[in-house]
Amino acid sequence: MASKLIGTVARSLQMAAAPQQDLVQQVLDVITAATAQEGVILHRKDTVGVPRALLAQQGFSEDSFGGRLQQALLQTTGVQLQVLLYNEVVDKAHPLCSLCTLTAGKSARQSIVLIQGADL
Numbered sequence: 001m002a003s004k005l006i007g008t009v010a011r012s013l014q015m016a017a018a019p020q021q022d023l024v025q026q027v028l029d030v031i032t033a034a035t036a037q038e039g040v041i042l043h044r045k046d047t048v049g050v051p052r053a054l055l056a057q058q059g060f061s062e063d064s065f066g067g068r069l070q071q072a073l074l075q076t077t078g079v080q081l082q083v084l085l086y087n088e089v090v091d092k093a094h095p096l097c098s099l100c101t102l103t104a105g106k107s108a109r110q111s112i113v114l115i116q117g118a119d120l
Contacts, residue, residue, distance in 0.1 A: 047082040049113035
């Protein structure tokens with residue numbers, strides 16, 4: 001049977017960023033908590049969106065952070081997830097991330113986005 005895309009789900013996941021803690025570990029904690037509490041099943045095409053403002057606030061380089069997070073997600077979840085860095089308020093290239101953060105009433109210091117496409 002052929003696989004069919006039935007839609008996309010985007011969640012704004014609350015995260016209380018703590019500057020003294022490793023940001024990669026904080027994102028991992030949020031993703032693993034969502035999978036446990038909400039029964040989220042991760043797939044290889046799923047995307048974890050992290051606001052650029054959060055990286056800047058904590059002094060991370062965009063180049064090194066994306067790769068580090070992607071590797072850590074693979075080791076923790078066993079799934080190759082995509083990492084997307086986006087602009088919090090208006091990002092024409094990634095409007096779903098910006099919209100999800102804004103509608104959840106969160107700021108870049110409180111939210112990451114998990115985007116999933118559901119295959120049957």
